[in-house]
Amino acid sequence: DTAVSQTPKYLVTQMGNDKSIKCEQNLGHDTMYWYKQDSKKFLKIMFSYNNKELIINETVPNRFSPKSPDKAHLNLHINSLELGDSAVYFCASSQVGVTNEAFFGQGTRLTVV
C-alpha cells in the first residue's frame, strides 16, 4: 500500500480554470503538508494541517485553498489558474514529536497552458 498517495499525477489545464488535487495518507500521522516545487526544483512549504487544523499558511495566494476533511486527507483546490501556477505539488505527512521526518507523495505535475 502506498503510504502517501495523491491524485492526479499529471494535470494539464487552461488558464482561468479551477482544479483540485487530492491527497491521502495511511500512516496514521497527525500532520499533513502541501509543498510546491518550482521549475528550478526548489521546494517550499505552502500549508500544513495538524488534526484538521490549519497551522501554516505561507503567504500563498487566496486562489489556493486547502481542505482537510479528516486527518488522513488533505486536498488542494486552486481557483482561476495562472501560468505561474505550473509546478509540481507534493503532499506529505508526519507524526510530530516522533521522528519529525516527512513522508512524501509522488507529486502532481500541474501544467497551465
Add this chain to the structure above:
Amino acid sequence: AQSVTQLDSQVPVFEEAPVELRCNYSSSVSVYLFWYVQYPNQGLQLLLKYLSGSTLVKGINGFEAEFNKSQTSFHLRKPSVHISDTAEYFCAVNGKQGAQKLVFGQGTRLTINP
C-alpha cells in the same frame, strides 16, 4: 527562522568514485537535519536524518552524513557511487520548536558518469 544552503548545484562524478554533497544551515533554534533524494519524476525519499546523539549518521544506499554543530554543516558522503545514484539530493532542516515544517536547500544534481 531557518535557511539551508547547498553549496553545489551540480556534482559530476565517475562511477565507483567517492562523493561529498555539501550542506550548511542557519537557525536561531536547535534543528533536526535531513537528506532526501529525488529520482526523476518521483517523490522525495528520506536518505537519512540527524535528531540527536552521534554526529555520524548512516542512511540507506550506503550514504552517511556528519553533523557539525560548530560549522552548522551536514555534509552527505558516499565512498563509492553507482550509476543508480544519479538523482537530485536535498538537504533540509526542521526546527525543534514551533510549527513543524521542512526548509529545503536548493538541491544538488548528482550525475554519475561511467
